[in-house]
Amino acid sequence: MNYITQRLLTFPLVLLGVSLLVFFAIRLVPGDAIIAMLGTEAGLLTDAQRESLAAYFGLDQPIIVQYGRWLAGLFEGNLGISVIYGKPVLEVILMRFPLTLELALLSMLIALVVGIPAGVFAATRADRPSDLAVRVFAMLGQSTPSFVVGLLLIYFLSVVFRALPAMGSFTPLFVDPIGNLSQMILPAITLGLSFAAAVTRISRSAMLDVLSDDYVRTARSKGASQRDVVWRHALPNALIPVVTLSGVEFGYLLGGAVIVEQIFALPGLGRLTLDAISQRDYPLVQGAVLFIAFNFLVVNLIVDLAYAALDPRIRLGGK
Amino acid sequence: MSTLLGVHDLHVGFGRDPQDNEVVKGVSFELAAGKTLAIVGESGSGKSVTALSVNRLVDFGGGRITRGTITLQRADGTAVDITAADEPALQRIRGREIGMIFQEPMTSLNPVHTVGAQIEEAFRLNRGLGGAAATRAAREALERVRIPDAAQRLKYYPHQLSGGMRQRVMIAMVLASNPRLLIADEPTTALDVTVQAQIMALLAELREELDMAMIFITHDIGLVAGIADDIMVMQHGVAVEQGKLDAVLDNPQHDYTRHLLKAVPHFTSGRAVRSDGGSPAVAPIVTVDNLAVRFPVAKGLFRRRSGAVHAVDGVDFDLRPGETLAIVGESGSGKSTTARAILGLVKATRGRIEAKAGRSGRPVQMVFQDPYASLNPRLTVEALLAEPAIAAGQRVDAKLRQRMVFLLERVGLTKDALSRYPHQFSGGQRQRLCIARALMLNPDVVVLDEAVSALDVSVQARVLELLIDLQHEFGLAYLFISHDMAVVERIAHRVAVMYAGQIVEIGKAAAVLGAPQHSYTKRLIAAVPAIERRRQHFSVDVTQVPSLVRPSGFEPPAARWREAGEDHRVRVEEVA
Numbered sequence: 001m002n003y004i005t006q007r008l009l010t011f012p013l014v015l016l017g018v019s020l021l022v023f024f025a026i027r028l029v030p031g032d033a034i035i036a037m038l039g040t041e042a043g044l045l046t047d048a049q050r051e052s053l054a055a056y057f058g059l060d061q062p063i064i065v066q067y068g069r070w071l072a073g074l075f076e077g078n079l080g081i082s083v084i085y086g087k088p089v090l091e092v093i094l095m096r097f098p099l100t101l102e103l104a105l106l107s108m109l110i111a112l113v114v115g116i117p118a119g120v121f122a123a124t125r126a127d128r129p130s131d132l133a134v135r136v137f138a139m140l141g142q143s144t145p146s147f148v149v150g151l152l153l154i155y156f157l158s159v160v161f162r163a164l165p166a167m168g169s170f171t172p173l174f175v176d177p178i179g180n181l182s183q184m185i186l187p188a189i190t191l192g193l194s195f196a197a198a199v200t201r202i203s204r205s206a207m208l209d210v211l212s213d214d215y216v217r218t219a220r221s222k223g224a225s226q227r228d229v230v231w232r233h234a235l236p237n238a239l240i241p242v243v244t245l246s247g248v249e250f251g252y253l254l255g256g257a258v259i260v261e262q263i264f265a266l267p268g269l270g271r272l273t274l275d276a277i278s279q280r281d282y283p284l285v286q287g288a289v290l291f292i293a294f295n296f297l298v299v300n301l302i303v304d305l306a307y308a309a310l311d312p313r314i315r316l317g318g319k
Numbered sequence: 320m321s322t323l324l325g326v327h328d329l330h331v332g333f334g335r336d337p338q339d340n341e342v343v344k345g346v347s348f349e350l351a352a353g354k355t356l357a358i359v360g361e362s363g364s365g366k367s368v369t370a371l372s373v374n375r376l377v378d379f380g381g382g383r384i385t386r387g388t389i390t391l392q393r394a395d396g397t398a399v400d401i402t403a404a405d406e407p408a409l410q411r412i413r414g415r416e417i418g419m420i421f422q423e424p425m426t427s428l429n430p431v432h433t434v435g436a437q438i439e440e441a442f443r444l445n446r447g448l449g450g451a452a453a454t455r456a457a458r459e460a461l462e463r464v465r466i467p468d469a470a471q472r473l474k475y476y477p478h479q480l481s482g483g484m485r486q487r488v489m490i491a492m493v494l495a496s497n498p499r500l501l502i503a504d505e506p507t508t509a510l511d512v513t514v515q516a517q518i519m520a521l522l523a524e525l526r527e528e529l530d531m532a533m534i535f536i537t538h539d540i541g542l543v544a545g546i547a548d549d550i551m552v553m554q555h556g557v558a559v560e561q562g563k564l565d566a567v568l569d570n571p572q573h574d575y576t577r578h579l580l581k582a583v584p585h586f587t588s589g590r591a592v593r594s595d596g597g598s599p600a601v602a603p604i605v606t607v608d609n610l611a612v613r614f615p616v617a618k619g620l621f622r623r624r625s626g627a628v629h630a631v632d633g634v635d636f637d638l639r640p641g642e643t644l645a646i647v648g649e650s651g652s653g654k655s656t657t658a659r660a661i662l663g664l665v666k667a668t669r670g671r672i673e674a675k676a677g678r679s680g681r682p683v684q685m686v687f688q689d690p691y692a693s694l695n696p697r698l699t700v701e702a703l704l705a706e707p708a709i710a711a712g713q714r715v716d717a718k719l720r721q722r723m724v725f726l727l728e729r730v731g732l733t734k735d736a737l738s739r740y741p742h743q744f745s746g747g748q749r750q751r752l753c754i755a756r757a758l759m760l761n762p763d764v765v766v767l768d769e770a771v772s773a774l775d776v777s778v779q780a781r782v783l784e785l786l787i788d789l790q791h792e793f794g795l796a797y798l799f800i801s802h803d804m805a806v807v808e809r810i811a812h813r814v815a816v817m818y819a820g821q822i823v824e825i826g827k828a829a830a831v832l833g834a835p836q837h838s839y840t841k842r843l844i845a846a847v848p849a850i851e852r853r854r855q856h857f858s859v860d861v862t863q864v865p866s867l868v869r870p871s872g873f874e875p876p877a878a879r880w881r882e883a884g885e886d887h888r889v890r891v892e893e894v895a
Contacts (some may be wrong), residue, residue, distance in 0.1 A: 215427055228440075236431045
């Protein structure tokens with residue numbers, strides 16, 4: 001518990017660093033928020049109009065003051081108003097987040113359910129044809145870009161099976177579970193495939209290591225069956241690298257998956273952030289980046305807790 | 320007496336073409352019920368592979384039995400040829416008929432399951448027990464191997480137990496099924512000598528209780544002398560000599576057996592100490608005065624110091640030029656920490672370490688235990704030997720290369736070693752490289768931290784000889800850290816015995832090893848296996864080393880010393 005408290009105390013520091021970086025980095029990009037907002041119409045503005053707009057968004061102040069104001073707002077839970085949407089940034093982000101979270105969770109589920117057994121299977125048959133087959137598929141899965149997989153899936157569904165993947169506006173899971181899943185399943189498979197390939201490869205190599213460990217030999221000397229040896233004795237010891245990898249991948253997915261969102265026309269965090277950057281929606285970019293960083297911190301904390309749950313040496317301390 | 324196990328013309332090979340890569344080349348032996356066979360040999364002799372073939376665990380290490388039969392008499396009276404049995408049949412034999420304990424208690428237990436769960440599993444697999452019955456059986460098994468607080472310990476994870484405790488847990492697990500044959504593969508090699516004596520005593524007792532046959536694999540003839548009925552000596556995959564224990568030990572027929580008996584340093588209670596060198600009159604080159612090394616123990620949210628591990632507490636000794644001072648003690652006694660403090664690798668909390676600048680600016684050099692891990696695999700020998708010189712600010716020039724070649728030849732390697740990498744050398748050769756590296760800067764003192772412990776016995780003997788030669792030639796002083804009393808007897812002029820961070824006895828080797836005064840020294844020496852003491856019976860002793868974690872501000876009471884003779888001091892024991 002103390003450990004968790006300690007970790008939580010580092011959160012504000014990391015977030016402060018991230019906020020500084022993003023606040024100044026985005027202002028290094030050439031271009032003007034007002035021009036970006038109004039497009040060609042910006043040329044029609046009088047200087048007075050321009051100044052009053054700048055004053056409205058606080059853009060007339062020195063950068064350091066702008067940062068101070070923004071930071072002060074943060075402490076009240078106010079991330080500012082999105083220029084594009086005209087709504088509070090947090091509200092805009094939270095509207096998109098359930099989709100991204102669900103997509104990430106589904107992809108990870110697919111990755112673990114497919115990847116761990118595949119890795120274990122390959123490891124127990126190391127260097128035999130079945131192992132080779134798994135390894136080839138894993139290489140393919142990892143090296144094929146997600147848009148190729150996504151387009152192939154759409155092609156097969158629409159042309160071969162003459163059904164269209166559900167696209168368009170997002171149907172929340174709790175409103176219409178079936179509608180939601182029919183919309184999410186293809187993108188989740190698209191993302192889950194390369195994720196699963198990575199999980200397969202790492203669980204295979206971790207299992208190979210563990211299977212040659214002394215305690216596995218001990219289990220066999222007790223008369224344990226192959227099934228017991230693999231699932232009870234070896235696998236729990238091989239999961240640490242799988243958790244590490246899954247944490248990192250999951251953290252990335254929580255930042256949104258731009259390409260897959262684009263292909264399947266899903267309103268997720270990835271496209272939101274991309275739009276915000278290209279339209280110079282400073283408050284939204286800052287808010288989104290901060291939100292993504294926060295998610296990473298939470299995921300890392302969960303990963304560390306998972307280590308402790310998996311390995312008593314971490315949980316209880318000691319050698 | 321009925322034959323329990325008959326091995327006939329066993330051949331075992333590895334790799335794609337096992338016939339061409341045979342490690343065991345035609346071994347035959349018979350083992351009667353309730354008897355103990357010792358298989359003795361050095362690494363690579365095929366002794367472990369032979370044992371692992373008996374329960375076919377060798378299959379999982381990539382080995383294949385290419386020829387021969389292994390006939391096991393099962394409990395129900397039927398005989399089975401293990402070489403022809405299929406995996407399901409083998410699973411019924413493993414555990415139930417043949418139990419096995421391994422060398423490394425640290426890695427042989429599964430770190431993610433409690434010891435209770437692991438013992439219960441053995442009962443579940445071999446006796447069909449489940450739930451509370453399995454838990455009760457596991458507790459009884461732990462009590463049978465003399466683990467105090469058995470009910471509590473069931474909930475422990477392996478990493479929370481000491482090496483000796485873990486090996487007892489292994490034994491408890493094996494006992495779950497009352498196997499009629501126990502294979503023990505170097506079960507005490509990784510343990511301290513007093514713990515080793517306890518485990519050996521336990522095995523001997525259990526063997527009587529359960530009328531269990533045993534195959535005991537070891538590199539240490541002295542160790543099996545007390546426990547075996549028959550002995551088989553292996554070399555290069557062949558049994559070069561086998562027979563009754565006494566016959567083989569007292570009247571060895573094969574050259575290799577004689578060599579092993581000679582090469583293995585046998586502890587003789589101080590009668591084999593060196594008679595050369597060591598001049599007490601000269602001023603010491605290293606003086607250690609009241610050395611203490613403490614590691615803080617922190618607790619809680621703000622990492623407040625709650626106490627300290629007193630790894631080394633009030634140690635003083637002198638090391639004189641040209642002499643070997645051995646520091647003996649068991650793991651955790653502080654002997655390695657003392658060595659590291661002298662080299663400045665750990666910071667002394669208190670005390671004074673004075674090393675006189677002798678022939679060079681860096682009078683103290685070190686050789687570590689593991690010759691595999693202490694040479695950087697990416698560097699050639701030339702780069703490895705140049706390292707200390709570069710660190711001392713010297714240039715790599717013709718003169719330095721000359722010294723490299725000189726030292727390589729001096730430690731028994733050739734000049735062409737320079738361009739090679741560490742993996743191209745054997746363990747003994749690597750340790751010679753480490754010694755050459757330590758001598759590059761022409762030191763006065765070499766700290767040898769368990770420097771021969773990882774080597775095979777006959778290699779060990781040659782490296783010890785080399786060390787003695789080098790000592791004469793270069794007038795080196797050695798600080799020789801070791802847990803192996805027999806080795807210490809061969810090389811030490813003086814011996815310091817460390818226990819729980821303190822020196823309890825120090826003096827001339829013959830006096831300390833021959834007439835130990837302190838109760839710990841006596842216990843330590845009594846635990847050393849020796850051929851000449853083979854009839855002696857050890858009793859199970861469960862004395863635990865006191866905890867070294869002390870509360871903040873704790874200071875140990877000042878040591879009082881008693882002179883037991885010329886150059887022989889003993890710490891006065893507090894009567895509790």
